Amino acid sequence: xxxxxxxxxxxxxxxxxxxxxxxxxxxxxxxxxxxxxxxxxxxxxxxxxxxxxxxxxxxxxxxxxxxxxxxxxxxxxxxxxxxxxxxxxxxxxxxxxxxxxxxxxxxxxxxxxxxxxxxxxxxxxxxxxxxxxxxxxxxxxxxxxxxxxxxxxxxxxxxxxxxxxxxxxxxxxxxxxxxxxxxxxxxxxxxxxxxxxxxxxxxxxxxxxxxxxxxxxxxxxxxxxxxxxxxxxxxxxxxxxxxxxxxxxxxxxxxxxxxxxxxxxxxxxxxxxxxxxxxxxxxxxxxxxxxxxxxxxxxxxxxxxxxxxxxxxxxxxxxxxxxxxxxxxxxxxxxxxxxxxxxxxxxxxxxxxxxxxxxxxxxxxxxxxxxxxxxxxxxxxxxxxxxxxxxxxxx
Ligand code: AMP
Numbered sequence: 001x002x003x004x005x006x007x008x009x010x011x012x013x014x015x016x017x018x019x020x021x022x023x024x025x026x027x028x029x030x031x032x033x034x035x036x037x038x039x040x041x042x043x044x045x046x047x048x049x050x051x052x053x054x055x056x057x058x059x060x061x062x063x064x065x066x067x068x069x070x071x072x073x074x075x076x077x078x079x080x081x082x083x084x085x086x087x088x089x090x091x092x093x094x095x096x097x098x099x100x101x102x103x104x105x106x107x108x109x110x111x112x113x114x115x116x117x118x119x120x121x122x123x124x125x126x127x128x129x130x131x132x133x134x135x136x137x138x139x140x141x142x143x144x145x146x147x148x149x150x151x152x153x154x155x156x157x158x159x160x161x162x163x164x165x166x167x168x169x170x171x172x173x174x175x176x177x178x179x180x181x182x183x184x185x186x187x188x189x190x191x192x193x194x195x196x197x198x199x200x201x202x203x204x205x206x207x208x209x210x211x212x213x214x215x216x217x218x219x220x221x222x223x224x225x226x227x228x229x230x231x232x233x234x235x236x237x238x239x240x241x242x243x244x245x246x247x248x249x250x251x252x253x254x255x256x257x258x259x260x261x262x263x264x265x266x267x268x269x270x271x272x273x274x275x276x277x278x279x280x281x282x283x284x285x286x287x288x289x290x291x292x293x294x295x296x297x298x299x300x301x302x303x304x305x306x307x308x309x310x311x312x313x314x315x316x317x318x319x320x321x322x323x324x325x326x327x328x329x330x331x332x333x334x335x336x337x338x339x340x341x342x343x344x345x346x347x348x349x350x351x352x353x354x355x356x357x358x359x360x361x362x363x364x365x366x367x368x369x370x371x372x373x374x375x376x377x378x379x380x381x382x383x384x385x386x387x388x389x390x391x392x393x394x395x
Contacts, residue, residue, distance in 0.1 A: 001175065001394070002166040004042055004140060009051030013104060015136025016042060016168060017153045017389075019143035019373065020057035020074060028073035034360075035145070036074070036081050038373055042142045042168035043082050043109065053109045054101055054135050056092055056153050058116040058146070065117040075111055086111050093118065093131040101135040121152045128152045133160035142168025144374040147389030148381075158392035165393050170373065175390065177349050177370040178381050182211055185312035186347065192303075192334065194219030195317030195354060198242045200379075204316070205249055207384040209256050214306055216261045218295055218319040218330070225250065225262055226283055234268065234286035261306055265296030267320070267327060274324040294320030295330030300337075307337040308344070315368075316352040316382065322361075331358050339367035351378035 004014075018039040023031045030036070043053050055078070062069035072088050079086045084107075089100035092112035104110050112135070115121040120128030129152040133139070139161040141147070146154045158165050167175065181189070189212045193201050198221050208215070217225060223236040228243035229250075253260045266283050268290040269276035280296050281287070295303070307313060315338060319330035335358070342348045350359050351372030359365050372378045377387060 001172065003172040004045050004166055004168055007138060007164075007166055009046045009049035009138065011050060011106060012137045013052045013054060013101065013135070014046045014138045014140050015054045015056065015132070016046075016140040017143045017146070017157075018042075018055050018057050018168075019145035020055070020071065020078070021059050021145065022074060024073060028068075030074055030077045033077060033081060035373065036078055038170050039142055039168070040082055042140065042170060045169065046140075047084065047107055047109070050106055052104045052106050054104065054112065055086075055109065056112045056115055056132065056135075057143070058121065058153075059114050060116075062114060062116050065114075069114050069116070071111055071114050078109075078111060082109065084109050089113060091117075093128065098134055115151075115153050122149075124150050124152050124156045126152075126156055129156040130160055133157050137164060139165040140168045141165070141389055141393055142170045143389070144171050144174040144372070144377050146377070147171065147374065147387040148377040148385070150388040154389040155392045158395070167390075167393055171390075173370070174372060174374065174377075177372070178378075180347055181312060181314045181349050182382075185211065187312070188213040188310050189312040189314075190214040190216065190306060190310035191314045191316075192216040192218065192307075193317050194221060194319045194331075196220040196237065198224045198239050198246060201317070202242075202245065202249075203383040204379060206252075208314075208382060209249075209253055209258055212258055212314075214259045214261065214310060215253060216303055216306060218263055218299075218303075218334075219317055220292075220321075221317070222262050222283070223292060231284035232286055233283075233292065234288055234290040236266075236268075236286060236292040261302060263292075263295045263299035263319075264302065265298045266292035267294040267296055267329070269293045269327070272321075274326045276326075278326065293324075294327040295333070300330055300333040303334055304337040307334070308341050310341065311346050313338055313341065313346055313348040314382070315348065315350045315355050316378070318354050318358050322354075322358050328362070332362050335359060335362050335364040335367075339364055342368050352382070
């Protein structure tokens with residue numbers, strides 16, 4: 001696996017695909033800088049080697065060139081974070097971009113306009129990728145968030161750098177962390193899958209059964225399993241058409257020797273709102289008109305034991321409706337358990353959408369081993385797929 005550490009960038013222009021798809025407020029201020037911070041080590045290494053940096057990214061889902069999706073809005077923030085005055089090219093291809101890249105001196109950084117102002121980016125157009133490829137001597141992919149897409153800048157472009165392409169520090173770290181879970185995990189390996197739906201995680205569950213010793217199924221997803229086994233779930237969310245599948249998963253897990261842990265009790269609410277009335281119920285006996293919204297105290301205790309006995313942990317998906325303060329307790333308790341296990345030497349990876357939001361919100365981001373930067377890319381990796389953006393560098 002070739003990374004930026006394997007290349008001396010002195011005198012070279014590195015064309016880096018970063019993920020600067022950051023949230024902006026109504027005045028175009030960046031409201032979460034995580035993704036810019038995450039790209040910093042790669043940019044700094046190249047500059048310190050004596051190279052120059054050309055940054056390309058998408059921002060949002062523009063329809064053509066729409067001012068509100070311009071990457072110029074984030075130029076100052078990028079300059080501030082990396083500590084170098086960033087130049088800007090108002091188009092990512094063509095004369096403007098080529099001239100700006102050509103004029104770039106070593107030690108300088110150029111940010112290109114939003115790749116998705118051109119439809120060719122998402123369609124993976126070869127000519128568009130070729131135009132982009134003129135802007136650097138070395139292609140670096142550091143965008144895990146888009147590594148599952150065969151877009152021009154994430155995948156197709158790599159063919160124009162047969163000898164001079166590599167992973168950035170962030171993408172390399174994502175690959176190594178995933179490997180620690182899926183291939184090299186120290187036993188016992190535990191996967192915790194929560195969130196709303198069985199259907200969105202089914203391929204993950206099936207793939208992960210071959211890799212883990214323990215599986216915790218929590219959150220809204222658990223009610224499909226409970227109902228399928230004959231439990232009474234009140235008005236909890238449930239995918240009735242997935243009940244048979246839930247039973248098949250449990251049978252497969254048993255056959256593979258995977259211990260499955262499903263909540264035994266829940267916080268039930270009489271309304272889907274933060275100030276609803278609540279009660280603690282046996283998960284198999286939720287009264288009519290009530291719905292399970294968070295893991296109950298006994299479940300939290302059981303999960304804490306499983307977590308603290310594990311040496312490798314993957315966490316994807318919250319244990320309850322954590323967006324509402326009253327129902328965040330189970331997710332916070334789990335975060336605490338994982339933080340504690342991590343302190344005692346367990347490798348923990350949090351990835352895929354809402355659990356990342358939860359660990360950030362509740363202050364666990366620094367207390368786990370690794371927080372992944374890619375939602376969809378993470379899920380597809382956990383499904384066992386080889387991501388096109390990664391494959392294109394390895395080829
Ligand atoms: P996912 O995107 O599949 O990881 O699902 C995350 C969402 O699941 C969050 O918005 C949670 O509020 C939601 N969720 C978790 N537990 C429950 C539950 N018991 N009932 C309803 N929604 C839930």
